[in-house]
Amino acid sequence: MKSFMYTITDPVGIHARPAGLLVKAAKAFAGTEITVTKGEKSAKATQLMKLMGLGIKGGDQITVTAQGPDEEAAAAAMEAFFKENL
Amino acid sequence: MDYRKCAQEIFRHVGGRENLVSAAHCATRLRLVIADNGKLDMKALEDIDGVKGVFSNAGQLQLILGTGTVNKVYDEFLAVSGMTAATKEEVKAAAAARQPLPKRMVKALGDVFVPILPAIVASGLIMGLLEGLCKAFPALADSGTYTIFHLFSNAAFVFLPILVAVSAARVFGGNIFLGAVIGMIMIHTDLVNAWSVADYVANGTAIPSADVWFGLYDINLTGYQGHVIPVIIAVWIMCQIEKRLHKIVPEMLDLFVTPLVTVCVTGYLTLTIFGPVFSTVENWVLAGVQMLITIPFGIGAAIMGAIYPLTVVCGVHHMYNVIEAGMLSSVGLNTWMPIASAANFAQGAACLAVALRTRDRKTKALALPSAMSAALGITEPAIFGVNLRLVKPLVAGMIGGAAGSVVGAMFHIGATAYGVTGLFGFLTTTDYMIPYAIELAVSFAVAFAVSWFLHREAPQKEKGEQSAPQEQPALTCRPGVVYCPIEGAVIPLEEIPDATFAAGILGNGCGIQPAVGRVVAPFDGEITSVADSKHAIGMVSPDGMELLIHVGINTVEMEGEGFTLHCAEGDQVKAGQTLLEFDLDLIKKRGYPTTTAVLLANSEDLGTLTASTGAHAALEPILTVNACAQAN
Numbered sequence: 001m002k003s004f005m006y007t008i009t010d011p012v013g014i015h016a017r018p019a020g021l022l023v024k025a026a027k028a029f030a031g032t033e034i035t036v037t038k039g040e041k042s043a044k045a046t047q048l049m050k051l052m053g054l055g056i057k058g059g060d061q062i063t064v065t066a067q068g069p070d071e072e073a074a075a076a077a078m079e080a081f082f083k084e085n086l
Numbered sequence: 087m088d089y090r091k092c093a094q095e096i097f098r099h100v101g102g103r104e105n106l107v108s109a110a111h112c113a114t115r116l117r118l119v120i121a122d123n124g125k126l127d128m129k130a131l132e133d134i135d136g137v138k139g140v141f142s143n144a145g146q147l148q149l150i151l152g153t154g155t156v157n158k159v160y161d162e163f164l165a166v167s168g169m170t171a172a173t174k175e176e177v178k179a180a181a182a183a184r185q186p187l188p189k190r191m192v193k194a195l196g197d198v199f200v201p202i203l204p205a206i207v208a209s210g211l212i213m214g215l216l217e218g219l220c221k222a223f224p225a226l227a228d229s230g231t232y233t234i235f236h237l238f239s240n241a242a243f244v245f246l247p248i249l250v251a252v253s254a255a256r257v258f259g260g261n262i263f264l265g266a267v268i269g270m271i272m273i274h275t276d277l278v279n280a281w282s283v284a285d286y287v288a289n290g291t292a293i294p295s296a297d298v299w300f301g302l303y304d305i306n307l308t309g310y311q312g313h314v315i316p317v318i319i320a321v322w323i324m325c326q327i328e329k330r331l332h333k334i335v336p337e338m339l340d341l342f343v344t345p346l347v348t349v350c351v352t353g354y355l356t357l358t359i360f361g362p363v364f365s366t367v368e369n370w371v372l373a374g375v376q377m378l379i380t381i382p383f384g385i386g387a388a389i390m391g392a393i394y395p396l397t398v399v400c401g402v403h404h405m406y407n408v409i410e411a412g413m414l415s416s417v418g419l420n421t422w423m424p425i426a427s428a429a430n431f432a433q434g435a436a437c438l439a440v441a442l443r444t445r446d447r448k449t450k451a452l453a454l455p456s457a458m459s460a461a462l463g464i465t466e467p468a469i470f471g472v473n474l475r476l477v478k479p480l481v482a483g484m485i486g487g488a489a490g491s492v493v494g495a496m497f498h499i500g501a502t503a504y505g506v507t508g509l510f511g512f513l514t515t516t517d518y519m520i521p522y523a524i525e526l527a528v529s530f531a532v533a534f535a536v537s538w539f540l541h542r543e544a545p546q547k548e549k550g551e552q553s554a555p556q557e558q559p560a561l562t563c564r565p566g567v568v569y570c571p572i573e574g575a576v577i578p579l580e581e582i583p584d585a586t587f588a589a590g591i592l593g594n595g596c597g598i599q600p601a602v603g604r605v606v607a608p609f610d611g612e613i614t615s616v617a618d619s620k621h622a623i624g625m626v627s628p629d630g631m632e633l634l635i636h637v638g639i640n641t642v643e644m645e646g647e648g649f650t651l652h653c654a655e656g657d658q659v660k661a662g663q664t665l666l667e668f669d670l671d672l673i674k675k676r677g678y679p680t681t682t683a684v685l686l687a688n689s690e691d692l693g694t695l696t697a698s699t700g701a702h703a704a705l706e707p708i709l710t711v712n713a714c715a716q717a718n
Contacts, residue, residue: 012619012642012643015617015619015622015642016592016617016622016634016636016642016683017584017586017592019592020586020591020592020593021586021591023591023592024591047687048592048593048624048632048634048687048688049614049615049624049626049632049634049687050614050615052615052617052622052624052634053614053615053624053655055615055617055618057618
C-alpha cells in the first residue's frame with residue numbers, strides 16, 4: 001500500500017469539476033483501489049458522489065492511499081494530479 | 087371514514103369506467119381525467135362523505151380529500167374502477183391531449199422554430215440588404231463580393247429543412263442526427279429544387295419522376311427547399327417510429343435495426359405520400375389564387391393579401407414566382423408583388439406591436455429583429471416565431487395585408503421584377519414611389535394598430551404559481567427514469583457551455599436552461615451530497631442511479647449567495663419535493679451561465695441513456711436509462 005498526505009490549496013476544494021477530473025484520473029488504474037480520506041470519512045476516488053460528499057475545502061488535509069498491482073504508479077499519478085489541480 | 091364507500095360513490099358519480107381516462111393523486115387531491123364532463127354529477131360528488139371540495143381545472147377533475155386520506159381512497163378507487171395507477175404526468179399528458187389539436191400543433195411549430203431563429207434572422211437580414219443594394223447598384227451583382235455574400239445570405243434558406251428537421255427531432259424526442267438525415271433527403275441535390283419548379287413549368291420542361299409502391303403511381307422528384315410544415319410532419323413520424331422501435335428491438339440489435347428502419351420507412355413515406363399531396367395542394371393553391379386576383383375592385387387583392395401569410399405557413403407559396411414571371415412576360419408589370427409586399431410588411435408591423443407591448447423579455451428580444459427582417463421581406467421569423475404562436479398578431483397582420491393590398495390595387499401598382507418585397511420593393515417600383523409608400527404605410531398602420539389593441543398579456547405566470555399551495559405530488563416513480571428537476575428547456579449534454587460537463591467527464595445526462603429558480607427531487611431517493619456552496623446536489627435512487635444536479639456553470643464561486651437549501655445530506659426525499667431554490671437573476675447578474683447540468687455520475691455502469699430535449703415542466707420524464715426501460 002502506498003499513501004501520501006496532501007493539503008488542498010484551491011480555496012473552493014473538491015467541487016464537481018475537479019471531482020470529475022479526479023475520477024477520470026483514478027479510473028486509469030483499474031486494478032488499483034485508490035481512496036481519499038478526510039478526517040473520519042473516506043471515499044473511493046472512482047466514486048464521484050462519495051468524493052463530493054467528503055466536502056473537501058481549501059486548507060483541508062487529506063490522505064490518499066493506493067492499493068493494488070499498480071499502487072506505485074497510481075500514487076505518483078494522484079500526487080501529480082492534486083498538485084496540478086488542487 | 088369508509089375509504090371503500092367513498093371511492094365507490096366517487097366512481098358512481100363520475101359516470102363509470104368508460105368515462106374515466108386516467109387517475110392520479112397528489113398530497114391532497116384525487117386527480118381524474120374525464121372523457122365527458124357532461125356525465126359528471128358535481129352536486130352528488132360534493133356531497134360524498136370525505137370529499138371536501140370538487141373542481142374542474144385544465145381538463146382534470148380534482149377532488150379534495152386531504153392528506154393521509156387521499157392515498158387510501160385512491161387505492162380503493164383503483165380497485166373499484168379496475169384502473170391502473172397513473173403517474174401525475176400521465177394525467178397531465180392526457181389532459182394536454184384534450185387541448186384542441188390546432189393549439190397543440192401551433193405550440194409544436196413554435197417550439198421547433200424558435201431555436202433556429204438566429205440563423206434565419208441573420209440570413210434574412212443579409213439577404214434583404216444584399217438584394218436591396220443590388221437593385222440600387224446593378225454593377226454589384228457581377229462582383230465577387232456579391233457572390234460570396236450571396237452564399238452567406240441564402241445558405242440557411244437553401245438548407246432550411248435540415249435546420250427544421252434537427253430542431254423538430256429535438257422537440258419530438260428523436261435522434262437529432264436521424265432527423266438531419268430526413269431533412270437532407272428532402273432537399274437532396276438529386277431532387278429538383280422547389281424554387282426551380284417554376285422555371286420548369288415556364289419552359290415547359292418535364293420534371294423528372296419515379297414510380298413508387300411497385301409501380302402503383304409516379305411521383306415528381308421535387309425537393310422541399312424552403313418548406314417547414316412537411317419537414318416537421320416527416321420528423322414527427324420519424325420520432326414516433328424511432329421511439330417505438332427503441333422499445334421493441336433488443337438492445338444488441340438496436341443500432342443495426344432502429345436507424346435503418348426509421349430512415350427507410352420515414353423517407354419512403356415522405357417522398358411518396360407527402361410529395362404527391364403537397365404538389366397537388368400547391369397546384370390547387372396556384373389555380374385558386376390566379377382566379378382570386380382577377381376579382382375586380384380590389385376585392386381579390388384584399389382576400390389574397392389576407393390569406394397570403396397562411397399560404398406561407400403551409401409552405402405552398404413557392405409557386406407564386408410562376409404568377410409573377412407570367413405577369414412580367416405578358417404585360418410587363420408585376421401586380422402580384424404589391425400584394426405580397428403588403429402582406430409581408432403587415433406581418434412585420436403586427437410583430438413590432440407585440441415587441442413594443444409585451445412585458446416578456448424573451449418575446450421582446452425575439453419580436454424586434456423578426457419585425458425588422460419582415461420589413462426587408464423575410465417574414466418567416468415573424469410568422470413562425472411570434473405571430474402564429476400568439477395567433478392575434480397573425481390575424482392583425484392579415485387585416486393589414488388586406489388593407490395594403492387594396493391600396494396597391496387602387497393605384498394599379500406594378501413592379502418591374504420579382505423576388506423583393508417590403509422596403510426594398512421601392513427599387514422595383516420606381517414608377518410608383520408614392521403609391522407604394524402609401525400602400526406600405528397603410529398595411530403598417532392597420533396591422534400595427536390592430537395588433538396593438540388585440541394584445542393581451544397573460545397574467546404573470548410565476549405569481550400565479552407562487553400563490554398556489556405548494557403541492558407535493560405523489561408521483562409513482564419508474565425505475566431508470568429521471569424526472570425533470572427544474573422547469574425549463576432541456577438541452578443535450580454536448581450543448582452545456584462547459585467543456586468538463588459537455589465531454590461527459592462527470593457522467594452522461596443533459597442540461598437544463600432553467601425557467602424558474604427551483605430544484606425539485608427528480609426521483610424518490612436519498613441525498614448523498616450537498617455542496618457547501620449549495621449549488622450542487624447529489625442523489626441516489628433505490629435502483630442505483632447516482633445523480634448530480636449542478637446549478638449554473640462555475641457558480642461554486644458564488645459561495646452560496648442566492649442559493650437556499652431545503653434538504654441536507656442523508657435526507658430521504660420524494661420526487662417533486664423542493665430541494666433548492668436559487669436566484670436566477672443574481673446568477674445572470676454575476677455573469678455565470680444558468681445552464682444546469684443533470685448528470686448520472688455512474689452512467690458508465692448504467693449503459694446508454696435517452697434524453698428528451700425541449701421545453702419541460704417540472705417532473706416530466708427527461709432521462710431514461712435504456713436498460714431499465716427495456717426491463718420494464
